[in-house]
Amino acid sequence: MDLKQVVDDFKENGLAVVKGFASAEECEAMRDEMRKICADLKADEIHCFETESANNDYFMNSGDKIRFFFDPAAFDANKKLKNSAFTSLNKVGHALHTHPGVFHDLVTAPKTKEVLRAINLKKVCVPQSMYIFKQAKFGSAVPPHQDSTFLHTSPTQTVVGLWLALEDATEDNGCLWFIPGSHKPYKDESKREKLDHAFMNRVPSSDGSFKTEYRLGTSKEYYESCDYTWVPAQVRKGDLVLIHDMVHHKSLPNHSNKSRNIYAWHLFESSEASWDSDNWLQYPEGKTFMEFETQ
Ligand SMILES: O=C(O)CCC(=O)C(=O)O
Structure with a gap:
């Protein structure tokens, strides 16, 4: 992998793309794995993301679990899903990477470590990962934010987001937008x-x-x-986007016929910084984040 341009873009713009990071087969394997997870979903796991999101236990205690957050538009007037879970979900989080399988393998893969080394990360903790569906027709917007508002470390801020496109992400189906240099x-x-x-x-x-x-x-x-101006980060299936914890980014609703599935995870440099105790995500007593060296 030639990562020089990626490193330069990351430093200068706060967002960078590693083109062709994952093969089409790897992306499909992740989508298939998610289809299987959704097929096993129990009725009591079906919650609307809008009403379930803010400060409630199902969301706040999802750090070490696989939990399911549905798009409000996926429900009919009787609060029943109109379609399958896989085509109704907003996101699944936040511990997919800790279970054996394709998500874990990608987060710890030698090529992932190579990218992490290139941006100077030596030993990392991975507090969370999520599968975001951005469904065709009704996938909702993600408002402008900095990841550091929700995920932060001390004494220095060292969080990085890695965002893998499992399908092409374009302006039509709700790609990421960011403010270069923000x-x-x-x-x-x-x-x-x-x-x-x-x-x-x-x-x-x-x-x-x-x-x-x-x-x-x-x-x-x-x-x-x-x-600054907002710029779209349009990427192809298999491209990996690196997101600096301070860069302002967002995504728009998906009104198109094509979904925009992605898998994203966040990590921090654990040899230099610790997870702040006021982050929303805290593991239960006695449990710790996944941690590994990038060498
Ligand atoms: O995928 C999206 O629409 C937004 C993702 C995001 O904001 C993030 O991973 O930090």
Whole structure:
């Protein structure tokens, strides 16, 4: 793999694409595995993502489990699924990578470690992974965010997202969008004071390193304050997208006839940083995250 351009793009833009990272067969094996998981789904696992998402136990305790979050539009007036689970789900998370099989194998594969080494990660912990379906016709939007707002480490912020396209992702079926360079410190510091939304900001120190701090603002203020533009990250099936924890990204609804399945996982450099105790995702007492060296 020639990763020089990938490393340059990651540093400069906060998002980079490793083209052709997985074969079509590997992608199909993951989709097949998910079809099997869905086929075994019990009726009491069928929950609507919209009503189940915010701060509830099913979501908050899903860190070490495989749990199912459905798109609201998948239900009929009687709250029954209109179609199969595989064509109704919003996402499945957050511990697919800890179970033996294709998801685990990809997260720990030698080629994945090669990519991680290229961006200077030596020993990593993997707190979560998720399969996102972005269903044809009704796959919902993911609002603009920085992963660091939800997933953060101390004393430095070291989280990276890896996002594998299991199908082509285009502007039509809800590809990722991002603001190139938005992982760098704000350009207009005077607009940082408006309250109501926590963002993470990387602040340069005199020794050239960066420390992470929260800042408050409204997302509207933020997006108006920066002179960046949103850019679509259209990718092919098998491409791997690296997402810097500070880069602003989102995806739009899918109104097309084609689904946009992806598998994403987040990890952090565990030789230099620890998982913060106020992250939403905490493993139950006595359990730990998957951890491995990238060599
Ligand atoms: O796949 C998407 O639509 C959004 C994924 C995302 O925001 C992430 O993996 O951090």
